[in-house]
Amino acid sequence: MAQQPALFLSRVERRYPQGEGFLDILRGASVALWPGEIVALVAPSGTGKSTLLHVAGLLEKPDGGEVYIAGEPTADLDDPGRTRLRREEIGFVYQFHHLLPEFSALENVVMPQMIRGLGRREAEERGRELLGFLGLQARVDHRPAELSGGEQQRVALARAVANAPRVLLADEPTGNLDPQTAGHVFAILVALVRASGLAALIATHNLELAARMDRRITIRDGLVVDMA
Numbered sequence: 001m002a003q004q005p006a007l008f009l010s011r012v013e014r015r016y017p018q019g020e021g022f023l024d025i026l027r028g029a030s031v032a033l034w035p036g037e038i039v040a041l042v043a044p045s046g047t048g049k050s051t052l053l054h055v056a057g058l059l060e061k062p063d064g065g066e067v068y069i070a071g072e073p074t075a076d077l078d079d080p081g082r083t084r085l086r087r088e089e090i091g092f093v094y095q096f097h098h099l100l101p102e103f104s105a106l107e108n109v110v111m112p113q114m115i116r117g118l119g120r121r122e123a124e125e126r127g128r129e130l131l132g133f134l135g136l137q138a139r140v141d142h143r144p145a146e147l148s149g150g151e152q153q154r155v156a157l158a159r160a161v162a163n164a165p166r167v168l169l170a171d172e173p174t175g176n177l178d179p180q181t182a183g184h185v186f187a188i189l190v191a192l193v194r195a196s197g198l199a200a201l202i203a204t205h206n207l208e209l210a211a212r213m214d215r216r217i218t219i220r221d222g223l224v225v226d227m228a
């Protein structure tokens with residue numbers, strides 16, 4: 001049976017009002033992400049990286065085209081339908097971890113699972129397993145402020161994949177870390193993607209990290225193109 005992309009953006013358009021007219025950011029951008037692959041999105045500032053990630057993550061609706069998650073078209077979904085699909089199938093990691101400061105590492109990973117309806121015991125089991133995989137077994141009870149920057153990002157990664165999404169979207173996930181820690185966190189991210197079979201799209205300005213991914217894409221004139 002032919003595999004289908006975990007995420008498929010088909011001729012996606014996105015424009016923003018500007019003055020009397022519109023600023024066309026995405027002009028029919030298409031990209032497919034396959035299960036288990038890690039794709040770098042490397043594009044100059046202002047070309048639409050965040051816009052592409054927001055549209056891919058069902059945070060913004062495209063003005064044209066279609067976003068498919070595991071083959072399911074999303075244009076006709078209502079807001080609760082989009083939220084459900086986002087919660088179940090998409091994980092996000094940002095440059096800054098956005099962990100809840102008053103909760104432990106484990107609780108931060110447990111919460112999205114319970115929001116999705118899992119019981120606490122099961123959610124904790126999965127949380128401990130994930131944090132252990134990410135090398136944080138000794139840190140599960142620490143609050144974010146008691147963790148290093150690299151550890152905080154690893155917790156954010158665990159939280160992003162806690163609900164076993166098909167797609168991981170990351171915007172400069174190591175941008176706030178020193179080069180050595182960035183390399184380490186990235187290696188862990190790769191191991192996680194390979195072990196779970198999810199598809200990852202990672203926006204980065206770090207060409208060294210981009211070179212370690214499976215493919216590199218960029219945005220040119222509102223279209224997604226492979227990088228040379």
Ligand SMILES: Nc1ncnc2c1ncn2[C@@H]1O[C@H](COP(=O)(O)OP(=O)(O)OP(=O)(O)O)[C@@H](O)[C@H]1O
Nearest residue numbers: 016017023025043044045046047048049050051052
């Ligand atoms: N809600 C909005 N309303 C109007 N213009 C917007 C809006 N969001 C983004 N833009 C504009 O669209 C363009 C692309 O924005 P986007 O945030 O996608 O860029 P980016 O490639 O992610 O840049 P950076 O790397 O600096 O984050 C920019 O010119 C931005 O000013």
